[in-house]
Amino acid sequence: MNLDPSVRDAVLSAVPSLRAFAISLCGNVDRADDLVQETLLRALANIHSFQPGTNMSAWLFTILRNLFRSEYRKRRREVEDADGSYADSLKTQPEQSSRVEFSEFRAALAKLPPDQREALVLVGASGFSYEEAADICGCAVGTIKSRVNRARSRLADLLAIESVEDFGPDHTTRAVMVDTT
Amino acid sequence: MQNTQWGPVHDASLGRDVQSKIGEQLRAMYDDVVSQGVPDRFSELLKRLDRQGGGDH
Numbered sequence A: 001m002n003l004d005p006s007v008r009d010a011v012l013s014a015v016p017s018l019r020a021f022a023i024s025l026c027g028n029v030d031r032a033d034d035l036v037q038e039t040l041l042r043a044l045a046n047i048h049s050f051q052p053g054t055n056m057s058a059w060l061f062t063i064l065r066n067l068f069r070s071e072y073r074k075r076r077r078e079v080e081d082a083d084g085s086y087a088d089s090l091k092t093q094p095e096q097s098s099r100v101e102f103s104e105f106r107a108a109l110a111k112l113p114p115d116q117r118e119a120l121v122l123v124g125a126s127g128f129s130y131e132e133a134a135d136i137c138g139c140a141v142g143t144i145k146s147r148v149n150r151a152r153s154r155l156a157d158l159l160a161i162e163s164v165e166d167f168g169p170d171h172t173t174r175a176v177m178v179d180t181t
Numbered sequence B: 001m002q003n004t005q006w007g008p009v010h011d012a013s014l015g016r017d018v019q020s021k022i023g024e025q026l027r028a029m030y031d032d033v034v035s036q037g038v039p040d041r042f043s044e045l046l047k048r049l050d051r052q053g054g055g056d057h
Helices: A005-026 A029-045 A056-078 A082-092 A100-110 A114-124 A130-137 A141-166 A169-180 B006-034 B040-056
Strands: none
Touching (some): A005 A029, A005 B040, A029 A056, A029 B040, A100 A114, A100 A141, A100 B006, A114 A141, A141 B006
8 A cells, every 4th residue: 555644644643642542451562562553454454444634543543442342352252360361461561561650550440341441541541532432432422421430430449449558557557566666 | 536527528538539640640651651652663564564555556
């Protein structure tokens, strides 16, 4: 294909954000990059179906999301414990994409159902409107809103529990014991 | 400690705290990846596809 330079630039400039979305979906950098690569191949093979003037980024996100979904469904049949394998993948590559400070947050994010996770990331981090996110996920705007709300409150629960532990009696007791010896 | 009055107030503010922290951490985590830019793998892929395709026509 002869790529229009402006199309190629638009695709390239969406890559960093596509990677961030892919990593938050599947939690594993290598898998995420493969997913991005597959997305680019799929997109360029179907570039004629992209309507110039529309949002290239949203179009690419839609392709990536659909590829992830079909792969996820396949994987879930193969591996029952999807969250467990996600947690393991975090341990094996702590520095590559997620610095240590994000590991707790990523682990909590991984515990969300995929529906909620993708909605939260699209709206809360990728900067898409509820309407755009609904288009990308192929569902109603109201569905996206309720998924985002459920994702936020579930994450709040998960992270609040962890911060209570951080400041819980164990730490206080330990500090007191250190002080008195 | 008699904190029946403070309890709910404290919980509500913790909730807001956690909510804004979620937003911040989500964006920070995301932007950390975005700031890595375009890995060579992808710019080379696009170059290769463009060149290949050009040869076909």
